[in-house]
Amino acid sequence: MPDRIPLMVNVRERSVTCVGGGKVAAKRIPILVEGGAIVTIISPTLHENILSLLPEVVWEKRKLTQAETFTSDILFISTDDSLLNDELIAKAAKGQWIYAAHDAKKSDFHFPAVLEEPPVSLSIYTGGAYPAYLPKIKSILSKALHEANxxxxxxxxxxxxxxxxxxxxxxxxxxxxxxxxxxxxxxxxxxxxxxxxxxxxxxxxx
Incomplete structure (x- = not known):
């Protein structure tokens, strides 16, 4: 039995605490913002691609203290400190969804590749087998949609x-x-x- 099931999730008005403001956050946080999530980022620095989202996202320009806990709906963990990441997971609030960039197995959800062919939207996930193969899958599916009219x-x-x-x-x-x-x-x-x-x-x- 798979430990992941496909879902389309409504994140509008959901609170998100993002710890870390690097490349991973820059890639994923815009998706949550576009979906209407209320995002707070805690990081001493911020990737330039996220700077363009200010003030739509709240940036707390500081380091995280180990004693901190969060009660947001989603806890997005993307620091390069594995020990700190694991401590945040251990102290997560009950019912809080976790995204752990450092260890996919510790995440409650993933960001699949998406093929947008309006009005069709397809999510593609390889289970981590070979992410670099995803563009080929998207190309195959796009061609199939057009050929099938x-x-x-x-x-x-x-x-x-x-x-x-x-x-x-x-x-x-x-x-x-x-x-x-x-x-x-x-x-x-x-x-x-x-x-x-x-x-x-x-x-x-x-």
């Missing part, structure tokens, strides 16, 4: 979904059945999709 089909289905969900004569079960039927090749590749959908709706609603 996914973007155009989703555009069609978005319109279909609104029509089905807003139809007053259909029950919840009937809407579900229609939406599933419309997601098949039989519908998407039909030369007269609009007429076919209207016929299906009529048959369900009579």
């Amino acid at each position: 996914v973007h155009n089909e989703l555009k069609i289905l978005a319109e279909v979904r609104q029509m089905v969900l807003n139809h007053p004569s259909l029950s919840k079960e009937q809407r579900t059945e229609l939406l599933r039927a419309c997601a098949t090749d039989a519908f998407l590749q039909h030369p007269e999709k609009d007429q076919l959908l209207m016929r299906w709706i009529h048959e369900k609603s009579v």
Whole structure:
């Protein structure tokens, strides 16, 4: 059984304490900020890529004292002091999510590679097997999405979904059945999709 499951997480208004302001923080913290997290960074120095986020993030320009503990929703640990990192993990608050840059096994979550092909967003994770292979996987998936005409089909289905969900004569079960039927090749590749959908709706609603 895997010890990680894929999730899409809403971090809006979640508090984040980031200990360390180097390269790892510069790579990951902007993602949390973009997601609406409230970020405080504790570090005597700050990577130039994070400086551009000020004052959107709070920077406490100082060293961390070993006695400190934090109650934020997320504790982001990215210092180069492994002993300090492990002490922070040991003193983590109950229910606090930990990201430990120095040891992936001690993290509660990871940042997967992301392929953005709007409206599709795909997360890719190799389980640490070989991260440098991720760009090739992204290229393969991007090509497959375009070859399968996914973007155009989703555009069609978005319109279909609104029509089905807003139809007053259909029950919840009937809407579900229609939406599933419309997601098949039989519908998407039909030369007269609009007429076919209207016929299906009529048959369900009579």
